[in-house]
Amino acid sequence: MDQPTPPPHLTAHKDHILTTLLFREARRADLPYLVALLADDRLGRARENADLPLHPDYGAAFDTIAAAPDNRLIVAEHRSAVVAFCQFIVIPYLSRRGAPRAEVESVHVRSDMRGQGIGAALMTHVIALARSSGCGMLQLTSDRTREDARRFYERLGFEASHIGMKMRL
Numbered sequence: 001m002d003q004p005t006p007p008p009h010l011t012a013h014k015d016h017i018l019t020t021l022l023f024r025e026a027r028r029a030d031l032p033y034l035v036a037l038l039a040d041d042r043l044g045r046a047r048e049n050a051d052l053p054l055h056p057d058y059g060a061a062f063d064t065i066a067a068a069p070d071n072r073l074i075v076a077e078h079r080s081a082v083v084a085f086c087q088f089i090v091i092p093y094l095s096r097r098g099a100p101r102a103e104v105e106s107v108h109v110r111s112d113m114r115g116q117g118i119g120a121a122l123m124t125h126v127i128a129l130a131r132s133s134g135c136g137m138l139q140l141t142s143d144r145t146r147e148d149a150r151r152f153y154e155r156l157g158f159e160a161s162h163i164g165m166k167m168r169l
């Protein structure tokens with residue numbers, strides 16, 4: 001079913017947001033905002049704690065990611081506020097003639113900013129990063145209860161080609 005065309009004033013607002021987005025690598029000072037984004041949905045509220053001061057494990061994880069050369073936290077900023085982020089990882093592979101692949105994890109857009117194209121802009125940026133890193137594939141997983149997320153990724157061209165499996169340790 002086709003989406004109705006939004007009124008011109010809403011389209012102009014959305015376009016303005018997208019033209020003012022800044023993509024950059026996360027800084028340690030962004031950590032409280034990143035954890036708040038992790039906790040900003042039904043699943044995140046059950047597993048994250050964004051109360052300040054943050055648990056030291058969040059800082060340790062951030063430092064480990066920041067120190068890994070093929071592992072980046074990418075932030076989308078609007079008017080100096082962190083409105084979205086994801087984790088971007090380049091993984092060396094033997095298959096496909098040794099072409100590296102990229103993985104994007106933990107894609108989060110602030111709940112009051114969803115539906116304005118920020119997630120698509122972030123993913124477009126990540127796709128460009130993967131290509132410029134020489135990756136032959138970009139992969140992700142999404143919780144199967146996130147039906148809207150699945151439809152979002154499919155609109156971007158991702159295919160549910162594999163069955164993902166996890167084991168909690």
